[in-house]
Each structure stands twice: as C-alpha cells, then as structure tokens.
Amino acid sequence: MTGQDSIFVGGGGEGHGLPQNLLLKYGNRHGLIAGATGTGKTVTLQILAEGFSAAGVPVFMSDVKGDLSGLGASGSASHKLHGPFMERAAKIGLDLQYRAFPVTYWDLFGEQGHPIRATVAEMGPLLLSRLLELTEAQEGVLNVAFRLADEEGLPLLDMKDLQALLVFIGENADAISTRYGLVATASIGAIQRRLLVLENQGGARLFGEPALDLADLMLTDAAGAGRINILAADKLMNSPRLYATFLLWLLSELFETLPEVGDPDRPKLVFFFDEAHLLFDDAPKALVDKVEQVARLIRSKGVGVYFITQNPADVPEDILGQLGNRVQHALRAFTAKDQKDLKMAAETYRPNPRFDTQEAIRDVGTGEAVTSFLENKGIPGIVERTLIRPPSSQLGPIDPALRASLMAASPMAGKYDKPIDRDSAYEMLRARAEAAAREAAAQEAAEAPEQDAASPWTRSSPGAREGGADDGYARARRYDGGRDPAPKPRSSSSGRSDSVGTAFAKSFARQLGSKTGQAVVRGILGSLFRSR
Structure with a gap:
C-alpha cells in the first residue's frame, strides 16, 4: 500500500504503464481526482485516504454518497468483489491485505457523527454572505454588524446572536448610518429572511459552541496511523451552498491557524474537497481569489488539498495549475463542449510517446485512470494509463450499529455532543x-x-x-x-x-x-x- 516515502496507487494498465506512486514529500503539492459519474473516483479517493493514513498522515474528507464510511471496517473475502480485487492485485503486483483504518465520523446535524460547529464570528462576513447569497449592499450591512459587535464587545456565537444584533441595527439605523455609512432597513429585512431560510434548512446547527478544535482533525492512533475524519454529507448536499461554504471555512481556518513548516517529508494533513464544482459555481471574484490564495499558500503549512470533480474545467485555471498530483478517470465527449474540455484536459499532462493522452482519457474503463504524479525535484511525471489498486478497507457503507460502536470508541466521544450556550x-x-x-x-x-x-x-x-x-x-x-x-x-x-x-x-x-x-x-x- 505504502512504502516509507510513497503511496502505491496502481499500475499495469492496458498501456502497460509503470507502477504509479504518490511521493509523500509532495503530498502537500495538492491534487485532482476527476472523471465522469461511475468511473471510479470514489475508490481512488478511498485508496489515497488509506495510503495517507497508513503513512501517519491525518485526513479530512466528506462522504457525499455515504460510501466512504467503510474506511472504518476491514475488507472481506466474502465481499462480491473479492475475486476481481485479488485478480487485479496480482496483475499490478500488489499483496492485498484487508484492514480497517482509524476513523472519526462527523455530521453537521449530529446524526451520523459527532456534531461539528463554528461560531458566527469565525465564519466571518465574507463566507456568511456567500452562504446567504447576499447582494453587495446586504453584504455591506453584514460587515457593519460584525464591526459593531467587535466595538461593543458583543460575541457572535450562534444565529440568535446575529439576529438580535440585526434588530439593534434596524432600531438605530439613523445613528449607525451616520457612523458607518447607509444602513438600509430593507437590507436588514432581507438578511433576516435569509437567516430564517437557513434556519429552516437546519443550517443553524452549524453555528454555536463548543466550536471545532482544529487539533482534533490532526490526530493519530496508538499505532501511529493518521485518523481519517469523515464528514457525513449525504444530507448536507441538499444545501450545496452550505456544504461548500463550510468546507471553505474549514480550509481557511487551517490556513489562518497552522504555522509555517516549509517542505515537510510528509503532509501534516490532507484535505479532500469532493464535489469541488460547488465551491466555484456562481462564486464572486473575491471568493475565488480567496480560494486561490489559500490553495497557493497552505502547502507551506503542510496541508495538501485534493479537489474531486467530474471535469477539470470545473476548477479555475489559476487553481488547476497548482494541482501537481492528478488522477483522471474517463471523460465522455458527447457534445462539442465535452470534446473541447477533453482536449484541454489532455493538454495539461506531460505526454507519453506510447499513446495519445486525449484518446486514453476518453477510453479508459471503470477503475482505470490516466495518472501523473510529481517526481523528484517536483517535476510532473509522464502520463500513464493505470489500473487503480483495490482498497484494503470495506468498499461501501458500514451498518449503523458498527458506526455507533466506532463513534462511542472515538476520542471525540462526548466532547462535542452537548451544545453550550454561554453569554454572548x-x-x-x-x-x-x-x-x-x-x-x-x-x-x-x-x-x-x-x-x-x-x-x-x-x-x-x-x-x-x-x-x-x-x-x-x-x-x-x-x-x-x-x-x-x-x-x-x-x-x-x-x-x-x-x-x-x-x-x-x-x-x-x-x-x-x-x-x-x-x-x-x-x-x-x-x-x-x-x-x-
């Protein structure tokens, strides 16, 4: 699965490619897992998480379809895919050993994992405006609210804090406008309505205390394996903007909090951002600029970020250019736009004289991919057709009883379960x-x-x-x-x-x-x- 300094990803595809390994010292150089639905992105995500965990690197990932919870259970010879797994393992030269990995389950709604919260103040006006889909004028009023809270010593912890503060601003709009600029009561009303919608969607559970301690995402078990933090996102995906905003907040907090470490021999944390297109859909330029800044600078904090999406074109070029480790599953070219995207995706790889990259991306089967990983001195590797290795953990979700048992044994058990409502x-x-x-x-x-x-x-x-x-x-x-x-x-x-x-x-x-x-x-x- 992993050597002392690398993660074995696969090899031996139809193009007779060489074994493909992700070097741990370049694990913080970010990466991309792309491909159409049903081409094997989830399995690739699972085996990368296994590899980082086995190397002692903690992982954070979202479980959009509920399939990744199986990381907490060992694979089994009774599984229907055991035979094909063993056949593929023999073909690529892998001694497949089934095992479970240390996991921590999280859930914004506190149902399938430990509750995970942030305070309103930590979220900040920029991300909160994005979450509430505010106009520029409404975002200005929200900035006034945050400034006023700071000057008056009013902690903004949960949603009712922000609602009460907005009532205050509405009642004193004239005096506040004189000091901070025009505060329109219509904008205040619009923000309150947006907060009500968010509350009805369950988003109010995101805000409050105890807020997440980032150190709890960076733990290892007694054997030195990195804990895999899995956020249950199947229900959260019903509110895609809430999902994207929360993950971006978490990434921003890591960027603001962690110290500089330069180029470590392995990452301190690897962050997988599934359904990455949701982060950029209709995003204002200020937000895209912030993501680009975080992606560019967070690697020096020892954090690797891996975007998972259907098409590389979903990721802005300035960010795509920073993703050195790539696994490209099949892209289908049914329309002229698809063909253009396919061509652009092929052009981003270092060509291999043995095959045409564009044709390979179009023709690879399920479980196979076109891969390129950074080599020594950070040089992009030559593109290869690769059979992705089978996972060691269970493929598919675990049953609720096992999940409950793993949650009870988690080091987070009891720490976040009961909300705290202190004076704010x-x-x-x-x-x-x-x-x-x-x-x-x-x-x-x-x-x-x-x-x-x-x-x-x-x-x-x-x-x-x-x-x-x-x-x-x-x-x-x-x-x-x-x-x-x-x-x-x-x-x-x-x-x-x-x-x-x-x-x-x-x-x-x-x-x-x-x-x-x-x-x-x-x-x-x-x-x-x-x-x-």
Missing part, C-alpha cells in the same frame, strides 16, 4: 434592555408625585387625593373618551449623547411595552424562554 450578544443585549426598562420604570415612579402635584385635575377635587371615584382625574378620563391624559414629557437626565449600546437598550425597552415589540421579543427571544 443575544444575552448581553437582553440584559441591557432589561436594565434600561428597570431604570425607566424607576424614573417614572420617582416623577409620578411631581406630576400629581402639578396636575390641575388632581387639584380640582380633594377626593382625588383620597382616591374618590368621582375625582377630577376620573372626570378627565370620561371627557377624553376613557384615555389617560398625556404624561408630562421627561427631559434627559444627561446632556451626553447615548452610546450605541445604550441607544439599543432604550429602543428595545420601548418595544417591550407595545404589541409590536412583544411580537418581536417573542420571535427573537422565544427560543430562550422555551428552553427554560
């Missing part, structure tokens, strides 16, 4: 509003005797001071259709302008007394009341 923006803003409401009530109570003494209605009848039913106050209410006379306006107790936080507290306190305000409070704070 939501709780702090509510506390400020309650304090402002109490202060307003106390001030009103203190001014009430002065109002009574100064009122002509209370002076018109002694019975008023004695609580008589027919006092002047009661008559005034009858004359005014039952309404209370307008209270005397209160002057501000301070000439200083309110801070942003104080302004929010006062506006929020005013809302508490109105039916509209009560509806807002129920909508924003109701989840907290229900949890108590």
Whole structure:
C-alpha cells in the first residue's frame, strides 16, 4: 500500500504503464481526482485516504454518497468483489491485505457523527454572505454588524446572536448610518429572511459552541496511523451552498491557524474537497481569489488539498495549475463542449510517446485512470494509463450499529455532543434592555408625585387625593373618551449623547411595552424562554 516515502496507487494498465506512486514529500503539492459519474473516483479517493493514513498522515474528507464510511471496517473475502480485487492485485503486483483504518465520523446535524460547529464570528462576513447569497449592499450591512459587535464587545456565537444584533441595527439605523455609512432597513429585512431560510434548512446547527478544535482533525492512533475524519454529507448536499461554504471555512481556518513548516517529508494533513464544482459555481471574484490564495499558500503549512470533480474545467485555471498530483478517470465527449474540455484536459499532462493522452482519457474503463504524479525535484511525471489498486478497507457503507460502536470508541466521544450556550450578544443585549426598562420604570415612579402635584385635575377635587371615584382625574378620563391624559414629557437626565449600546437598550425597552415589540421579543427571544 505504502512504502516509507510513497503511496502505491496502481499500475499495469492496458498501456502497460509503470507502477504509479504518490511521493509523500509532495503530498502537500495538492491534487485532482476527476472523471465522469461511475468511473471510479470514489475508490481512488478511498485508496489515497488509506495510503495517507497508513503513512501517519491525518485526513479530512466528506462522504457525499455515504460510501466512504467503510474506511472504518476491514475488507472481506466474502465481499462480491473479492475475486476481481485479488485478480487485479496480482496483475499490478500488489499483496492485498484487508484492514480497517482509524476513523472519526462527523455530521453537521449530529446524526451520523459527532456534531461539528463554528461560531458566527469565525465564519466571518465574507463566507456568511456567500452562504446567504447576499447582494453587495446586504453584504455591506453584514460587515457593519460584525464591526459593531467587535466595538461593543458583543460575541457572535450562534444565529440568535446575529439576529438580535440585526434588530439593534434596524432600531438605530439613523445613528449607525451616520457612523458607518447607509444602513438600509430593507437590507436588514432581507438578511433576516435569509437567516430564517437557513434556519429552516437546519443550517443553524452549524453555528454555536463548543466550536471545532482544529487539533482534533490532526490526530493519530496508538499505532501511529493518521485518523481519517469523515464528514457525513449525504444530507448536507441538499444545501450545496452550505456544504461548500463550510468546507471553505474549514480550509481557511487551517490556513489562518497552522504555522509555517516549509517542505515537510510528509503532509501534516490532507484535505479532500469532493464535489469541488460547488465551491466555484456562481462564486464572486473575491471568493475565488480567496480560494486561490489559500490553495497557493497552505502547502507551506503542510496541508495538501485534493479537489474531486467530474471535469477539470470545473476548477479555475489559476487553481488547476497548482494541482501537481492528478488522477483522471474517463471523460465522455458527447457534445462539442465535452470534446473541447477533453482536449484541454489532455493538454495539461506531460505526454507519453506510447499513446495519445486525449484518446486514453476518453477510453479508459471503470477503475482505470490516466495518472501523473510529481517526481523528484517536483517535476510532473509522464502520463500513464493505470489500473487503480483495490482498497484494503470495506468498499461501501458500514451498518449503523458498527458506526455507533466506532463513534462511542472515538476520542471525540462526548466532547462535542452537548451544545453550550454561554453569554454572548443575544444575552448581553437582553440584559441591557432589561436594565434600561428597570431604570425607566424607576424614573417614572420617582416623577409620578411631581406630576400629581402639578396636575390641575388632581387639584380640582380633594377626593382625588383620597382616591374618590368621582375625582377630577376620573372626570378627565370620561371627557377624553376613557384615555389617560398625556404624561408630562421627561427631559434627559444627561446632556451626553447615548452610546450605541445604550441607544439599543432604550429602543428595545420601548418595544417591550407595545404589541409590536412583544411580537418581536417573542420571535427573537422565544427560543430562550422555551428552553427554560
């Protein structure tokens, strides 16, 4: 499977190709696994993950179809493909030994793996805008919200924190616009609606604490094998933008957090990005530029990134040019565009005089590929037709009982299962509003005797001071259709302008007394009341 310094990928295809090995010292030079549906990309992904794990390199990968969970179980002689596997192993000179690999199962929804979370602040306004599909104006408002949270000391941890902060901005739009630029209430409403849609799709589970500790993705087992982190993504794929945004956030966090290591003898972590086209579909230039920056620089942090997609054309050229290790399964050329893509894919390989690369990419069968791996000094290897080696672990998904058993034995068991809801923006803003409401009530109570003494209605009848039913106050209410006379306006107790936080507290306190305000409070704070 793997030598001291390389991973055996395959060999001995129809073109009588040489054995193909991925050198571990170039494992952080990134790679590409491409090919049409059903041509064997998943098996290639599985055997590369096995090879890195056996070499002591942790792996992170998403399981889009539910097939990769079998990495946690050993292959078996009773499997229907055991015979063909052994035949292929003999053909390419492989001593196939079945074995399981150390795995950690993750799931954004906490159903098929340990919950995996990020805070709103960690996600940041750029990725969050991408996730919510915001316009440029709406993204500007979101940037104001993040800036305001930093200046007011309001931690943004979960979705209700962001929702409460947006209510604050809406209530104080004029004052905030003066300081940060125009904040349109229509944009705030649009963001709130997008957050509601995301919440209905289950995306709210992504945000909160305990947030993922990146060190937990870079573990080895007692025997020194790298743990394979598998994100259950079959359900997550129903929200493809959420899937792509989360993986990009994770990649960005690795880039921002890990130290420089230069050119290690093997990667510190290998990151497989399946369905990579979702990352670039309709992506704004700023986001594509960020991906390019991460891909270009993260290799010096010891992280290798491998994109898995149907067509190399799905990946922007600037990023494609950085992918040195390539496994190209069959591409079908049914249309003029397909033929153009096929030609472009063939032109990116170092040619082999024994066969035509373009024809080979079109004609290779299932489980066979056109491969090229970096050689000594980082030179791209000559393209070869390659029979991909069979996996040592189970091909296909494992049963739920085994998954549950592996999760219970995982070092992550119990660490992320129970969410934590500590004081953050939501709780702090509510506390400020309650304090402002109490202060307003106390001030009103203190001014009430002065109002009574100064009122002509209370002076018109002694019975008023004695609580008589027919006092002047009661008559005034009858004359005014039952309404209370307008209270005397209160002057501000301070000439200083309110801070942003104080302004929010006062506006929020005013809302508490109105039916509209009560509806807002129920909508924003109701989840907290229900949890108590």
